[in-house]
Amino acid sequence: MTNKHGDFIWYELMTSDADAAQNFYGPLIGWNFSKIGQADMDYREISINGNGVGGILTLTPEMLAGGAVPCWTGYINVDDVDASAKSIKDAGGTIHMEPWDIPDVGRVAFAADDQGVPFYIMSPTPPADNPDATSNAFAATESMVGHCAWNELATTDPKAAKDFYSQQFGWKENGDMDMGPMGKYEFLKVGDDRGFMLGALMPKPDEMPMSAWTYYFRVPDIDKAVVAINANGGTVTWEPTEIPGGDFSLSGIDPQGANFALVGPRK
Numbered sequence: 001m002t003n004k005h006g007d008f009i010w011y012e013l014m015t016s017d018a019d020a021a022q023n024f025y026g027p028l029i030g031w032n033f034s035k036i037g038q039a040d041m042d043y044r045e046i047s048i049n050g051n052g053v054g055g056i057l058t059l060t061p062e063m064l065a066g067g068a069v070p071c072w073t074g075y076i077n078v079d080d081v082d083a084s085a086k087s088i089k090d091a092g093g094t095i096h097m098e099p100w101d102i103p104d105v106g107r108v109a110f111a112a113d114d115q116g117v118p119f120y121i122m123s124p125t126p127p128a129d130n131p132d133a134t135s136n137a138f139a140a141t142e143s144m145v146g147h148c149a150w151n152e153l154a155t156t157d158p159k160a161a162k163d164f165y166s167q168q169f170g171w172k173e174n175g176d177m178d179m180g181p182m183g184k185y186e187f188l189k190v191g192d193d194r195g196f197m198l199g200a201l202m203p204k205p206d207e208m209p210m211s212a213w214t215y216y217f218r219v220p221d222i223d224k225a226v227v228a229i230n231a232n233g234g235t236v237t238w239e240p241t242e243i244p245g246g247d248f249s250l251s252g253i254d255p256q257g258a259n260f261a262l263v264g265p266r267k
Helices: 018-029 061-065 082-090 158-169 222-231
Strands: 008-015 032-036 043-048 053-060 071-077 095-103 104-111 116-123 148-155 172-178 184-189 196-201 212-218 235-242 248-253 259-264
Touching: 008 116, 008 148, 018 032, 018 043, 018 053, 018 222, 071 212, 071 235, 071 259, 082 095, 082 104, 082 116, 082 158, 104 235, 148 158, 148 259, 158 184, 222 235, 222 248, 222 259
Parallel strands: 008 053, 071 116, 148 196, 212 259
Antiparallel strands: 008 071, 032 043, 043 053, 095 104, 104 116, 148 212, 172 184, 184 196, 235 248, 248 259
């Protein structure tokens, strides 16, 4: 595949009720869903206009009993999963699930940074008929409805996070925005000659229970999204707010308790 080391290539919703999640996110964002994977695991691909964006993983009773909660996670492309897993551990991070192979999909590990924020690392296997395939789950260079438009990390230690992610994935700071008492909103870009914006990191607000990644998915109309959230059992926790460039962003909680965020225009 043509994605580089450090690119976000997939997003996954871990949830207690996949059917309910489909009923919520389908009308909200315009996603389609299809079951994939092994017969003993409920995993569903999220797509829009034929492009894969992510997946839905149904949390088993064992996972829930072990402390798993509904949440969104991201997959970061790496050149070598085993080498990256070792590097993450050496840098003070954690490997919750050691590297394993998913047939015809790739090699994966489930990790966390040195502040405990989870994410996946993955070296994907390209389709046999399309070895130069590119994931555009994160629409880095253009606006694509249904795709992730921004990756945001709220963390208890922004400096440590910058050092960690720069060391592991080559991300670089690219300016900041002063948020007053909330601290700096620091923009991140990939550290090669492509130079596109990846997202940002910020100090964790006091009202957030823990450090976490938030992924902003693009919708065609932010106000219609609010109507859909309220009509289908979700909760808007941050009302649409204008952001640089003229779009509006919001955050919410889906009916199963997973935090999510959206970005889009006001029409």
